Amino acid sequence: MADVVELKNVSFSYDSIPVLKNVDFVVKKGDLVGVIGPNGGGKTTLLKLILGLLHPTKGKVLVFGNSPKSEREKIGYVPQISNFERDFPIDVLGVVLLGKIEGGSAIGWSYSKQEKDEALKALETVGMKRYANREISKLSGGQIQRVLLARALIGKPSLLLLDEPVSNLDPEAQKSFYELLDELKQKMAILIVTHDLTAVTQYMDKLACLNGNLYYHGKTQEGIKHLEKTYQCPIELIAHGVPHRILKRHK
C-alpha cells in the first residue's frame, strides 16, 4: 500500500528564491507528525505542496500514491485562524457545512438533512455541538479552531493537515486540542505545522525539522537534539509535567 504522503527529493523556489531543498519526507498511516522550524523555513510551503496548491520545482509529491490534486477529497485541512475574516456573517453549522461543498453541483443555499447530521456529528467529535447555531464572531479562538477542525473532519479525511493550530490558544485549550488529535490519529494520519516545541515532545510520535533542508525526520525523542541546528539558535525546552529544563544549553 502506498504511503499517505511521500516527498521524493523535492525542491521548491518562489521566484528563484529557494525555500525547500532536496526534501525527502514520508507520512505513514496512523502517524502524528509534527513539522517544526523557524519562520521562512518552508513549513507552510510543505503543506501547500501536499495540498497541491503549489507544485515542486524539482522532485515529486505523492499523496496516497497519486498526485495531490486527485486525492484532495481524502485530505482535511485546518488553516491558521488568522487566514480568514472572523466578522463574516455565518454560524458554526454553516462553517462546517462549507466542508461539504466539493467542486460538484451544489446549487442554492439549503443543505440536506443528511448533510446537516454529518455536520452535527463532526461538531460532536470536537465538542462544539451545543454551539452549532452561534455566530462565529462570538466564539473564542480555541472554539473557532475546533470548528475549523470539524469542517475538515466532515469530509472524512484519511489525512489531516493543520497549520499552526494552537498558536492563539491558551495552555488549557491547547492541551485539550492535542488530546483530541491524539484520539483522531486512530482514524487518520495527521501532520501538524507548529512552533510549539513542548507539544511536539509530548504528543507527536514523529518529528520533522525543516529549515530549507530537512534536518531531521524520525522519532521525536531522537529528534530533539536536532532542534538547535534547525533553528540555528539555542533552544530551551520545557516539557509538561517536568518542572525543569530537560535540555542543557550547549554550543
Place this chain on the structure above:
Amino acid sequence: MFEILQYQFMQNAIIAAFLVSIACGIVGTYVVVKKIVALSGGVAHTAFGGIGLGYLVGIDPLLAAVPWTILSALGIGTISKETQISEDTSIGMFWAVGMALGILFIYMSSGYAPDLFSYLFGNILTVPSSELLLMALMDVVIILFAFIFYKKLEAVSFDEEFAEISGINTRYIYLLLLCMVALSVVVMIKAVGIILVIALLALPAAIARKYSSNLLGMMGYAIGLSILLSLGGLYLSYIFDLPSGSTIILLLAVAFVLSSLQQKMGKHKRVRPSSQK
C-alpha cells in the same frame, strides 16, 4: 401626496427603486463581506466609458454600459490576480481610463450629451420603461447567479484558500462575483449615478450586517432597507425639490450613522455570554 403616484415618471421611479434595491441588496452583501468596496467603486467608474460609447455609436448608453462594465470588471479581476500589478493599482488605472474614454467618446460624438448629468449623478425620475426592462432583466441574472452559486460564493468569500482546496475554482467564482458587481452597477446608474453607486452598494449591506447572522438574512435586510431608504429619498427629493440621487445617498448615510450609534450604545448594556468549555 398620492396624486403624484398617477404620473408615469413617478411609477417608473418607484419600480426603479425596487429593481435597484434587489441588485444592491444581493451584490452589496458580497461586496461588503468580501471587502471589495473600493474595487466595486472602480468598476462603477469604468462604466462611464460604456455610457460614452453608447452616445458615440448611437444606442442606449445604459445598454452599451452592460458589456463594457463586465469586460472592465473581468479586466480588473484578471490583472490583479494574474499579474504582479496590485489590485489597488489596477483599480486606479481602470477607474481613470474608463472615465477618460467616456469623455473622449462623448467628445467624438459631437460632444452633445443631453442627459449626461443623470448618468453621473443619477435621476431616478427619468427612467424610461425600456430601461426598466433592462434593469429587471439584469436583476433576474443576478438572482439566478446568486441562487446557483450561493454556496460557492459563500465559500470563496469566507475562506478562499479552503474553498480552493475543496476543489472550487476560486478564480472563476471571483470573476463571476465581479460580473455580478458590474451588472448591479448598471442597474443602479440611473437611480444614483456612476459616482454615487458605491454608496448604494455598500451602505444598505453594511447596515444589514449589524442585524443578521448569515448571508441570506443580510441580503434580505439589505434589500428591505434599500427599498425603504431609496423610496424615502425619492419622497424627500420630490417634496423639497432636491436632486434624487444625492438625497437617497445622504439618507443612506444618515441611516448608517444612526445604526452605528445605536449599536455602540447597545454594546454597553449587553452582557457577553461567559465563555464556557
